[in-house]
Amino acid sequence: MLLSGSGKGQPGAVPGWVGYALLPVLNLVAAFVLSGLVILVIGENPVDVLSLLLSEALGYPEAIGYTLYYTTDYIFTGLAVAIAFHCGLFNIGGEGQAYLGGLGAGLVALALTGWPWPAVALLAVLASALFGGAWAFIPAWLQAKRGSHIVITTIMFNFIAASIMTWLLVDVLIRPGSQSPETREFDPGVWLPSMDRALGWFGITIPASPLNLSFLWALACCLLFHIFLRRTRWGYELRTVGRNERAAVYAGISPSRNIIIAMLISGALAGFVGVNEILGVQHRVILNFTGGVGFVGIAVALMGRNHPVGIILAALLFGVLAQGGGQLSFDYPTINRELVMVIQGLVILFAGAMENLFKPQVEALFRRRGTTATADTGRG
């Protein structure tokens, strides 16, 4: 799964970029062709709709800001799923962990009115990591110590998180005298500055958008992710457990310890969605602010081959879909937001589950060309 497009060293090997670039692009094209069919079925012109989707996501600076704001969420959840993958775990609970992470960030922002924003931001990041990590810890512990199926427990924890958050927002944290289930708005002093404001301090003007400083934190997390996995002993142990649990045991590495560490980091990363959404954009804790980011993270991690650079690119793709797709409903009365989920589902299906769909044909093509090429050089 991790190494599709390998085959290096074998006769007639396919160049690496085929596995990392050409095949994913072919799969994407297939997903978009099928999405086009769905758009045809609901009675619109697929070419018009899809080109509008692209221009609404990347066509002008403000749109790019929105797209990168969605991308931020997807980088966090993509990294979250990826770190669990590296340890051989399937974390489907990113949704609940992100939700709880938002609660952590929100509580900090509510409590620290009047503090300078950098201090609040730092503490909110810590709190969201703590809350998200804690929510991942229980399924991790159950998997490590009791052998409970982590896929099932993390799914159940998504439902439990949703119930708890609804209760908190309806009965406990609700702004007094308010009807809608949300907390009071945070003091503007503690908001995480938006990118246009932050760049404004340096005299750079960009159009206003929800893009905020947490985007930089997401990029930093990508770097930290890479260093942790590839340059530290902990990362090495974690990957060893993911590759071969028995071998890890013989090497004196404790699988259960690493399962818990991987899930704690995973939950913390998913929790950072709360910083972007709650501290950076909504400025209050609201219902369902996660809206499926945890599930998209699975696709992002898969398409990004669990590598930070791949994850950034895949997150960008899903950011484009989220922003462009969301805008479609304004221009087409027959299209609603759910169309985005259709496209997302097809992209996940083709790029994630059917990643080998075109592999035999493409490899055959390259082998044929490869043999003629070597024959040519041989003659010369």
Next chain:
Amino acid sequence: MEDALLLTLQLLGATIRVATPLVLAAFAGMYCERSGVVDIGLEGKMLAGAFFSAAVASTTLNPWLGLLAGIAAGVALALVHGFACITHNGNQVVSGMAINILVAGLAPTLAYAWFQQGGQTPLLPNQARIPAVELPGVDALAGVPVLGPVYRELLNGNNVLIWVTLVLVIATQWVLYRSRFGLRLRAVGENPAAVDTAGLSVTKLRYQALLVTGALTGMAGSYLSTGHGAGFVRDMTAGKGYLALAALIFGKWRPGPTLFACLLFAFTDAVQVRLQGVELPSIGVIPVQFIQMLPYVLTVLLLAGFVGKAIAPKASGIPYVKER
């Protein structure tokens, strides 16, 4: 006494009605997981079944055509899952997730485009719904203590699909353990290489299993939208597919325990509906959200305590690659 009996019977009746789609979905999952294919796409297949059943039933006013459409939708998605996981050795969990997300978007999108009612189908008139079975002699037995109320509350007026489910449960027990197909199915989930060596096609067996899965999930969806309910509404499966999967794991992939797990989940659900807003002695009113999460908490507790290590069919989740 009479009241307590009536209350118990009503709770049990509700349990059966809530359990039916869970049982259908969990048994659907049993076929494919026993064949070595993990399916977390039960939810999506159910939702597709629910939508296409309701859509066809509301246009044709024929519930049986609706049921067929639901089954066809389930089977079609199962084939997609099979194409990804069996033919192309794709990641089974990812394929299932993709199907769930796809259907969660597709059903409201199509509903919106076809019916223009904000992502749901029109309310089905009675003739477009799968009927209930009225048993004979309800009035005659009414006077008999215990038996009368049991007959009236528990057995009479159940949907056709509830009885079909009952038959399917018994049939599954037989098919899995007494039939040639079942023997091969269990073998292919434990050791596909051995089955392959015996000259049977792993691919074919797994596709057959998935066909059954698709049909049963489609039926489960159909029950939700045209049997139990009267039309499709957005997100009407509400996690039942995942709960069915949990029941399957809790039941250790065996018919009897899985049925029991489904009934248990359904019972907590029936109880939670009753408990909403009721003042409990010394505790007071429990917030409704806590009651609603009862089945999920129960699942986690059961998985943690009762079942211990859930041992799946050995080849489950691993694509079979024939030796060359």
